[in-house]
Amino acid sequence: MRRSVVVTGVGLVTPLGSGCRATWDSLCAGRSAIRAVTEFEDLAAGSVTGATVRDFVASEHIRDDRSTRDMTRPVALGVAAAAQAASDSALDFSGVAERVGTFVGAPGRSYDPDYFREAVSLASDTHGLHLGRFAAAGMDCVSPLWLLSALGNNVLYFVSLEHHLLGMNGNFPCGDVAGTLAIGEAFHAIQRGYIDVAFAGGYDSLFETDRIEAYRAAQLMTQMRAPASLAHRPFDRHRDGFAASEGAAFLILEEAAHARQRGARIHGEVVGYGTAAVPLSRMSLGPSARGFATALQTALADADVDAIDAVFAYGLGTRSSDLEEAVGLNEVLRRCRPRARVTAPKCMVGNTGAASGAIETVVALMAVRDGFLPPIVSRLNPDPECDLDFVAADRGHTAALGTVAVCSANAGGNHATLVLRAGRPS
Amino acid sequence: MPDRLIPGRVVVTGLGVVTPIGSTIPQFWSSLLEGRSGAGVISRFDASQFPTGFAAEVHDVAEDRASGDPQLRSLLDRKNLFGWIAASDALHDAGLDAPDTRTRIGVAIGTERRAPDFLHRIATGSPYNHPADHLRCSTFVLASALAAAKGFTGPNMTVAAACASSAQALGIAYQKLQWGEADVMVAGGCDSLIDPLMLTAFSQIDALSKRNDDPSRASRPFDRRRDGLVLGEGAGMVVLERLEHAQARGAHLYGEILGYASSCNSYRAIESPPDGRGLSLAMQGALRAAKRIPEDVDYINAHATSTPEGDRSETAAIKRCFGAAAYGIAVSSTKSMTGHLFAASGAVGLIVCVLAVTHNAVPPTINQEVRDPACDLDYVPNVGRERNVRIALVSASGFGGVNAALLVGKWGHA
Numbered sequence: 001m002r003r004s005v006v007v008t009g010v011g012l013v014t015p016l017g018s019g020c021r022a023t024w025d026s027l028c029a030g031r032s033a034i035r036a037v038t039e040f041e042d043l044a045a046g047s048v049t050g051a052t053v054r055d056f057v058a059s060e061h062i063r064d065d066r067s068t069r070d071m072t073r074p075v076a077l078g079v080a081a082a083a084q085a086a087s088d089s090a091l092d093f094s095g096v097a098e099r100v101g102t103f104v105g106a107p108g109r110s111y112d113p114d115y116f117r118e119a120v121s122l123a124s125d126t127h128g129l130h131l132g133r134f135a136a137a138g139m140d141c142v143s144p145l146w147l148l149s150a151l152g153n154n155v156l157y158f159v160s161l162e163h164h165l166l167g168m169n170g171n172f173p174c175g176d177v178a179g180t181l182a183i184g185e186a187f188h189a190i191q192r193g194y195i196d197v198a199f200a201g202g203y204d205s206l207f208e209t210d211r212i213e214a215y216r217a218a219q220l221m222t223q224m225r226a227p228a229s230l231a232h233r234p235f236d237r238h239r240d241g242f243a244a245s246e247g248a249a250f251l252i253l254e255e256a257a258h259a260r261q262r263g264a265r266i267h268g269e270v271v272g273y274g275t276a277a278v279p280l281s282r283m284s285l286g287p288s289a290r291g292f293a294t295a296l297q298t299a300l301a302d303a304d305v306d307a308i309d310a311v312f313a314y315g316l317g318t319r320s321s322d323l324e325e326a327v328g329l330n331e332v333l334r335r336c337r338p339r340a341r342v343t344a345p346k347c348m349v350g351n352t353g354a355a356s357g358a359i360e361t362v363v364a365l366m367a368v369r370d371g372f373l374p375p376i377v378s379r380l381n382p383d384p385e386c387d388l389d390f391v392a393a394d395r396g397h398t399a400a401l402g403t404v405a406v407c408s409a410n411a412g413g414n415h416a417t418l419v420l421r422a423g424r425p426s
Numbered sequence: 427m428p429d430r431l432i433p434g435r436v437v438v439t440g441l442g443v444v445t446p447i448g449s450t451i452p453q454f455w456s457s458l459l460e461g462r463s464g465a466g467v468i469s470r471f472d473a474s475q476f477p478t479g480f481a482a483e484v485h486d487v488a489e490d491r492a493s494g495d496p497q498l499r500s501l502l503d504r505k506n507l508f509g510w511i512a513a514s515d516a517l518h519d520a521g522l523d524a525p526d527t528r529t530r531i532g533v534a535i536g537t538e539r540r541a542p543d544f545l546h547r548i549a550t551g552s553p554y555n556h557p558a559d560h561l562r563c564s565t566f567v568l569a570s571a572l573a574a575a576k577g578f579t580g581p582n583m584t585v586a587a588a589c590a591s592s593a594q595a596l597g598i599a600y601q602k603l604q605w606g607e608a609d610v611m612v613a614g615g616c617d618s619l620i621d622p623l624m625l626t627a628f629s630q631i632d633a634l635s636k637r638n639d640d641p642s643r644a645s646r647p648f649d650r651r652r653d654g655l656v657l658g659e660g661a662g663m664v665v666l667e668r669l670e671h672a673q674a675r676g677a678h679l680y681g682e683i684l685g686y687a688s689s690c691n692s693y694r695a696i697e698s699p700p701d702g703r704g705l706s707l708a709m710q711g712a713l714r715a716a717k718r719i720p721e722d723v724d725y726i727n728a729h730a731t732s733t734p735e736g737d738r739s740e741t742a743a744i745k746r747c748f749g750a751a752a753y754g755i756a757v758s759s760t761k762s763m764t765g766h767l768f769a770a771s772g773a774v775g776l777i778v779c780v781l782a783v784t785h786n787a788v789p790p791t792i793n794q795e796v797r798d799p800a801c802d803l804d805y806v807p808n809v810g811r812e813r814n815v816r817i818a819l820v821s822a823s824g825f826g827g828v829n830a831a832l833l834v835g836k837w838g839h840a
Binding site: 002070097098102106108109111113116117120121123124128129131132133134135136139142144146147148151152153154156157160161163164165166167168169170171172173174175181185188192210211213214215217218219220275276277278279282283285294410411412413414 | 431433471472473474475476477495497498532533538539540541544545546548549550553554555556557558559560561563564565566567569570571573574575578579580581582583584585586587588594598601605622623626627628629630631687688689690691692693695696704707824825826827828
């Protein structure tokens with residue numbers, strides 16, 4: 001008899017707002033957070049069409065506000081979302097410290113040139129950087145705090161410190177599947193009896209100089225500037241790439257009997273997790289139809305279900321990924337009657353990278369709770385090659401939702417899917 | 427339906443390494459038993475003006491030793507190429523160069539995103555402007571490239587836990603095999619911190635040995651005169667396999683993975699708790715998972731990096747976990763010879779443990795000259811020795827306060 005895993009806490013920080021209510025209300029109303037982002041000066045060549053978390057003050061969300069000094073922006077978003085989830089769960093972690101796991105989808109180590117510019121400029125001339133000069137004089141200008149602030153597992157560290165967690169952990173810098181992977185690994189760990197509770201989620205901000213440059217060079221980001229709010233156009237005929245974004249989401253996963261015994265509020269249940277590493281090609285890796293199909297099939301098999309009511313698609317908004325996703329999902333969904341409805345929250349939130357799977361999981365749970373799928377506001381000219389039962393652009397879809405899937409993929413051709421179910425009444 | 431309802435057994439069927447003391451298994455093992463150090467003056471860039479100008483570099487692997495798809499290899503920087511080479515060697519060692527297509531194979535890599543040219547790029551103002559750059563500078567590129575090159579569609583994980591990365595990757599791979607998510611997992615890690623940026627960052631937190639006049643004697647874990655770690659580089663990759671699958675194809679079995687656990691310290695970001703409680707939880711968890719007791723362990727490949735407080739903390743952790751039995755265990759830190767391989771260290775440590783159980787010998791901790799009273803275990807000082815090793819444990823602790831421990835047993839030992 002396998003253990004059941006329920007969600008007893010959620011935390012969300014997105015460009016649509018802090019806390020679940022703000023993001024969900026905007027999604028239901030079809031309000032996009034995507035705009036012309038101009039505030040990151042050093043992201044050269046004009047503006048980026050994207051979405052940012054506005055008016056975020058770390059110390060308002062994080063109990064130990066001294067620690068926020070050591071946090072980069074994305075790390076602060078992650079820690080804030082985890083704090084919200086912990087509070088929402090009303091769980092006393094002190095009694096279970098060794099049986100609590102921490103699983104984080106992360107962006108990887110950060111490299112902020114601002115820490116080094118002065119030092120490098122002191123040691124450089126027209127011929128380039130002179131390491132001898134850098135070592136002798138430049139190094140003293142580099143803050144020793146860089147190493148600490150740039151750690152690739154900082155959210156895991158701060159969360160474990162805040163709640164005195166001692167147990168199993170995993171930090172996964174797996175691009176856009178990272179958040180989904182973290183939740184899936186936490187789910188299996190509880191199901192298999194290694195732990196009883198887990199923090200699971202993801203955090204990211206794509207607004208780092210190197211990354212924006214690199215995405216530009218790969219032509220992955222949308223060039224549409226007006227109306228910017230409709231620029232991230234999943235499965236649309238004119239789609240041209242994603243809107244860069246940032247955010248974080250965390251869940252508290254808990255073994256079901258443990259949750260019911262303490263009268264916890266149950267947001268929903270995680271019932272399946274599947275992955276597939278199938279790149280589109282050796283030239284460009286990237287998501288593939290077979291990858292999307294296999295990950296979904298594996299997750300459904302893991303959940304022991306044949307059909308689902310809705311899919312929260314990866315919806316990256318690029319020509320290739322969306323086509324592959326539509327073909328792959330259709331291969332699986334066309335066997336179900338009725339065919340599952342498909343929505344894509346990135347159309348209003350943008351691409352939040354390692355946070356996306358976690359954010360979309362929280363959105364899916366709210367959708368199941370309310371029986372409503374948000375519209376795909378920017379899919380104004382449907383691409384006929386993307387043959388799925390999409391939610392309309394001008395209105396969401398009201399329906400009882402029992403079981404849903406959340407799909408993710410990454411630029412390396414990895415795919416991950418979660419299957420979620422409504423929480424059963426206790 | 428779930429693949430399995432109870433966890434199955436997992437064996438080691440292939441090994442591959444790239445290290446400063448050898449990049450074939452026989453070379454690596456004989457260097458370890460000889461007590462050879464891989465440390466020397468940094469050759470790849472001018473480090474002469476830095477407070478520490480030496481490290482343990484990989485010298486005997488030309489990056490063109492990497493074979494296989496050139497398109498995919500072009501995505502890989504130096505440390506990822508080390509990982510690619512070690513993985514290829516491990517697969518070859520396991521007899522899986524061309525596996526049966528029905529075999530479900532996955533990949534688990536412990537590594538971190540590195541940017542060895544970062545300072546130079548700031549100096550020259552060079553942006554990322556190649557379409558493959560977003561992949562090249564991702565942490566997961568090696569895991570994806572390996573999967574793409576070999577058609578491995580199984581679970582594909584990248585783990586970043588600083589110095590505990592590859593130990594955790596191995597543990598996750600082990601657990602996925604136990605529960606039947608795959609038949610085979612290629613797992614391990616790779617890293618290189620020998621670049622001006624990391625030399626700067628580690629110098630500034632005073633973590634590096636400054637024994638510039640005698641690099642080969644600088645890494646001296648547990649010794650009274652230790653003054654910091656020695657940067658290293660390399661990769662360790664292992665083929666792990668479900669027992670039934672390995673036996674069905676007649677694979678050579680190096681040993682069996684018996685248990686794994688990870689833990690958090692909830693202490694400080696870059697310091698270990700003096701009482702070693704976090705790491706001891708991981709060790710205890712691995713023993714419990716393996717259903718073994720402290721007295722069953724004959725060898726520990728310690729994390730110990732040659733820092734004053736880290737080595738003390740680990741000694742405390744070993745005693746906390748093993749109690750009186752700690753004094754009967756041979757404990758050595760092969761970082762005394764390889765330097766600190768960071769994300770790759772756990773995997774290379776596991777390989778040392780596998781070699782120990784198969785050869786019944788334990789490598790030394792070299793550069794032991796003066797006893798530190800706070801570190802009083804048997805660290806196999808200076809000279810390796812023969813010993814019947816039934817079960818070995820590898821431990822790893824990383825920045826961010828995370829730990830991992832793995833147990834490996836001699837194949838056929840009950």
